[in-house]
Amino acid sequence: AQSVTQLDSQVPVFEEAPVELRCNYSSSVSVYLFWYVQYPNQGLQLLLKYLSGSTLVKGINGFEAEFNKSQTSFHLRKPSVHISDTAEYFCAVSFSSASKIIFGSGTRLSIRP
Template identity: 90%
Template sequence: AQSVTQLDSQVPVFEEAPVELRCNYSSSVSVYLFWYVQYPNQGLQLLLKYLSGSTLVESINGFEAEFNKSQTSFHLRKPSVHISDTAEYFCAVSPWGDYKLSFGAGTTVTVRA
């Protein structure tokens, strides 16, 4: 079985400041790792994912996440946030060879001017 822990339920941040959202997972098998974002009143959409190769993955809108196998973490960072980054962010894992995606409880990011 897998579990995902997002360590911060709410992260308020000022515009143009950096942000880090923490995600840890536990699993008895190898997993693939994902970050999804949910903007207000919308469905989730993929932000980035780690499948293999370089442990640092980037999204097109400036987010990056680093897979750390020894710490079983997949933290998400952005060096400078915008008001439009206000959203709910979900970390998720999918075991190799399985159909199921398990989500963390989400982190609410509120960006203020």
């Protein structure tokens, strides 16, 4: 069965420090990979997506993620975080062009001044 695992439920970091949010997936077929962000009391916003091609994907707000097929990972990174990055981040996969999206359990990123 396909699944998504986010290894950290919470990640506290200091402002302007780098951050990595980890995501691993399980699938026997090719996948599309996504990171979504949910700001407090808001909906889901797409940060970035991996479809094919270059394994390094750049998204909005300075975030990037690297697809590693051998490790079945899709970790999200930002070199310098800001207070405004405080949010819940969800890694997600889908397995065809029209199928459901399967979400991970989320990582709450909290930024300390």
